[in-house]
Amino acid sequence: MKEVHESVPEPHFKGLEQYIRNATIKLYVNGLFTGTGFFISADGHVLTAYHCLGQQTEHIKLVTPFDGSVTAQLQTDKSPTEYDLAILKTSHQPSHYLPLARITREQLDKDNEVIAIGYPASHLPVNREAGSYKGYISRWRDDDRVELSDAVKGRGHSGGSVYHYASRRVVGVVTERYKEGVMVDSGLATRLDRLFEKWPELVDLNRETAQLWEQRLQALQRTDCKHPIVFAMLPPSEERAELWVALRQVFEEQWGCQVLTIQDRQYHDSTLGNLRAHLEQAAVFVAEVSEANPEVMFMLGAAQFALSQVPMVLLSRNPERLPPSLQGRGVVRYGGETTDWVTTLETQLSRIAPLQQVLTAPGREHFCSVTQLQGLVRLRLQENTWQRLQECYPTQEAWRLAHETRVAAVLGDQADLAGVVLKRVREGMP
DSSP states (O other): OOOOOTTSOOBOHHHHHHHHHHTEEEEEETTEEEEEEEEOSTTOEEEEEGGGGTTOOSSEEEEETTTEEEEEEEOGGGOOGGGTEEEEEOSOOOSOOOOBOOOOHHHHHHOOEEEEEEOTTTTSTTOOSOEEEEEEEEEEOTTSEEEEESOOOSTTOTTOEEEETTTTEEEEEEEEEOOTTTOTTEEEEEESHHHHHHOTTHHHHHHHHHHHHHHHHHHTBGGGSSSOEEEEEOOOOGGGHHHHHHHHIIIIIITOOEEEOTTTOOOSSSHHHHHHHHHHHOSEEEEEOTTOOHHHHHHHHHHHHHTTTSOEEEEESOGGGOOGGGTTSEEEEOOTTOSOHHHHHHHHHTTOHHHHHHHTOTTOOOBOOHHHHHHHHOSOOOHHHHHHHHHHSOBHHHHHTOOHHHHHHHHGGGGGGHHHHHHHHHHHOO
């Protein structure tokens, strides 16, 4: 049984759900879509519902969110098929995979909220992306299953993961949907006890997955994302230094968003894994595409796939030359003879409706950068102290709730300035 780790910060749900979606695959047997599955290890193991395979286990194809399609083989020695669970093995090495856990009745008595992610109705061309369905485990059953309410949506959802928020683990696999006359949007999920019994080596394999998952939850902690994050990709160039300064001025200083590049934070050992982590937490994606820089275009392609619901802003000196595949995005022209880049960017960005929806979203907080803090406080503090203050209180709203004793602890040797710092920040904020 996996206990809740109190030391792990509460993750940002949007980023968490996106990560689970990125670990989720479409299952095809003999060329026909039959259901959902999800990666559970770094070496390509997939868990799904056995009935999704039917009687045909020779021609199995999985469609992954990032890396196209891969073939898979059923591993009968690891699969408790009598409980409708199946383990597939691929040669694919996914960057997204999910930890498993046995769940107990006592755990569910304390907290029964779950999210079930899968591909219901994905036999229809319009439903190409995975869906996320929040619900709860409404009933414990003695046949190794639990009843799900509000979280099972229909054909194609079988084989999808059931993620339990409190234990921070996948605790079941969707295996059956009730008919509408019985219960709406409800069904059954098979618990994982029999899988661990059938495949003893899974304990060690899952431990490795869980260790990486804890690190991932740290990156997804809620305090990182109460404010919108703008993931920006500009080719390194002295010519674009002025554009970069103006971009930060508009998004950070005026609109309270945090601008990050792939170099600012390292979430993953590999470049591709780090890129995916940045994309998962982004509320807006901005790219300079004038010269079709290969690295920028690679990231743009990844963003178009992974961030279909996220506003995408393209900066270009010559927007009329953009290829048809980039048409329909928010495009901002810059350059020319203008000397006021901030006003130019602000004016054009303000016309992009999806971006404005992010900026005016209910409950969003407003990022407070180190530069803003320095301007408000007007004291000589050590550089790393400014950074610690910003990380501890990343938004204006966080500063309004700050306590002087906590600020003093962050200031360390300069703790006697805590009252002044807090007073000046609060008085200077909008």
